[in-house]
Amino acid sequence: MARPELSRSCPEGPPRAPARPDPAAQRRRRAGTAAIRAVVWSTRLVAVLTLATALFPTPRRVLGGELRSVLGLPPAAGLAGVVITLVAGVGLLLLATGLRRRKHRAWALAVGLTAVLTIVNLLHGAVSGHGVVAGLTSAGLLVALVMCRRWFVARPDPGGLGRALLVLTQLAAAGFGLVWLLIALDDRRVVGHPGAAAQAEHAALSLVGVSGPVQFRAGWLDDLTATVGLAFGVAAVLAAGYFLLRSPEPRPRLTADDESRLRSLLARHGGRDSLGYFALRRDKGAVFSPTGKSAVSYRALVGVALASGDPVGDVEAWPGAIEAFLAECVAHGWVPAVLGCSERGATAWARAGLDALELGDEAVLDVAGFSLEGRPMRGIRQAAARVKRAGYSVRVRRLAEVGDADAGELAALASSWRGGDVERGYSMALSRVCDPADPAAVVVTAELDGRVRGLLQFVPWGSDGLSLDLMRRDPDADNGVNELMIVELLATAPSLGVARVSLNFAVFRAALERGERIGAGPVARLWARVLRIASRWWQIDSLYRFNAKFRPVWAPRFVAFPRARDLPRILVAALEAEGFGGRPPAALRLLRR
Structure with missing residues (x-):
């Protein structure tokens, strides 16, 4: 089946290709990307050389013996130097990730750490000649960091410094106290x-892996105190580093002004994308093009700025909105990603430098061409007829026609029928039910004996379309209630001025379909089997089969991302946004505290 032109029925005329981004902006971005890539790989090289200095025998002997003797330091300083060098090497590897995200705080820490390493390595070279190469390499990195300062502009988490100091103090104090107790109680x-002073000194030195003045009769206790102290010391540094360098994750909020501007854009260009109305979710922010004719809505999670659908507004202004969104990502150190954009939207994002991967297909029904006649529609026809015979009736209304009391009751029912505590859906969900702010939405209810047993909510798709937002039913309702409500909606659609209806989004629909074909290869069958297993938790296969029963036209949807290595982080952000997983709630509460 040929792919549909979803905008063919749009009164704005045939679809236009998105304009190309500003060439000057693209050149600046490429220059910045090249400079940052060079700095990141140089940082990784210096980190590897630093780790080699601490791990290999000859450099370690110079650091722990010859250099300590020349400087007249105590014996414990040699081991402390080795531990600090190891931590510095690991720290540089971690800082390289922050540098790749253009974080200014990562740049400042890298400059300070590289300056210290340069001095230490040059001292190695002056004493034994073994640290010359490492010293010159770290000095070169220091120069590169200073010269490329203007590219590292990402702002840190506003509360990150305070949290970093707090967690550093708490973990270090916990380790110190635990080691002291191990000594004092045995x-x-x-x-x-x-x-007490000697015990406290021993506990403090254990945090950096150095033996203190206390001597033990049992060797295992010496090893235990050293291990516990060093473990808490390393954990304190790593946890503090996480809070110090993490990207900000502001509480999502759509301002009244942004909502008004988005509604204005949707009134003029809302027919272009069936997901456009979901930009009005109140847990999203919005970035507008310089002309104000287009916008990208998004939410920041796990260091990812997750947009959904195509940019809202005039196609000619899409590049401006995309550039503004990417600049916002750079300013906060976020990974840009787009979930569920159309083929035209994926083209616009690809021109801005992102890659695109087909994610699934959206089921679109043409009201004029829909019919229950014929053998392929027998399942839908029989399910709807069976539920009707059971006494169900269906009402289709614009939300403006539903009274406040009825709207509140429907919202309460939808909440009670929800399968979990979390409201699921992000790219194709509005996150509110029967809200007075959406008078053009269409509500479909199935009733039995005067009680509502099923509810569908559709949001506007331009002036002549609807997009499915919510599908809920009473757990005790008969099977086929959802099919009946959709059939009755399509029968009533012409009186509502509706010519097209978008149903659920089927993730990996093409993969499931290929795996079921006669002659499908082993890889296609295996991938389809994996997706069916995953459907036990994420309804991949069931949504595809439900949509397929209506014989829709499938419209491909894509995910856009900067690099393949960012996909795991983007997956976590998408699962959390959609309400299907991500970071555990307990971990989120702990991080916020």
Whole structure:
């Protein structure tokens, strides 16, 4: 079946290709990307050389013996130097990730750490000649970092510094206290009678992996205190580094002004994309093009700015909105990603430098061409007839025609029928039910014996279309209620001025279909089997089969992303936004505290 031109019935005329982005902006972005890539790989190289300095015998001997002797430091300073060098190498590897995201705080830490390493490596070279290469490499990185400062502009999490200091203090204090207790409570295995000051000194030094003044009769206790102290010390540094460098995750909120501007754009260009109305979710922000003729709506999660659908507004202004969105991502260190854009939208994002991958298909029904006649529609026809015979009746109304009391009752029913505590859906869900702010929405209810047993909510798709937002039913309702409500909606659609209806989005629909074909290869069959197993949790196969029963036209939808290595992070953000997983709620509460 040929792919549909979804905008063919749009009164704005045939679809236009998105305009190309500003060439000057593209050149600046390419220059910045090249400079950042060079700095990131140089940082990784210096990190590897630093780790080699701490791990290989000859450099470690220079650091722990010769250099310590020349500088007249105590014996414990040698081991401390090795531990600090190891932490510096690991720290540079972690900072490279922050540098790749253009974080200014990562740049400042990298400059300070590289300056210290340069001094230490040059001292190595002056003492034994072994640290010359590492010293010159770290000095070169330091120069590159300073010269490329203007590219590292991403703002940190506003509360990150305070949280970093707090968690550093808490974990270090916990490790210090635990080691001190291990020493004080088991003094029979301690040589002599060290005082409280000696015990405290030993506990403090254990946090950096250095042996203190306390001597143990039992070797295992010495190993235990050293392991516990170092584990808490490393955990304190890593946890503090996470809070110090993490990207901001502001509470999502759509301002009244942004909502008004988006509604104005949808009134003029809402027929272009069936997902356009979902830009009005109140847990999204919006970035507008310089002309104000287009906008990208998004939500920031897990360091990802997750947009959905195509940009809202005039196609000619899409590049401006996309550039503004990408600039916002750079300013906050977010990974840009787009979930569920159309083929035309994917083209616009690809021209801005993102890659695109087909994610699934949207089921679109043409009202004029829909019919229950024929063998392929027998399942829908029989299900609807069976439920009608059971006594169900269906009402189709614009939300403006539903009274406030009835709207509140329907919203309460939808909430009680929800399968979990989390409202699911992001790219194709409005996250509110029967809200007075959406008077043009269409509500379909199925009733039995005067009680509502099923509810569908559709949002406007331009002036002549509807897009499915919500599908809920009473768990005790008969099977076939949803099919009956959709059939009755399509029968009533002409009186509502509706010519097209978008149903659910079927993720990996093409893969499931290919795996069921006669002669499908082993890889296609295996992938389809994996998707069916995953459907036990995410309704992949069931949504595809439900949509397919209506014989829709399938419209492909895509995910856009910068690089393949960002896909795992984007997947976590998408699952969390859609309400299907992501970060555990307990972990989120802990991070916020």
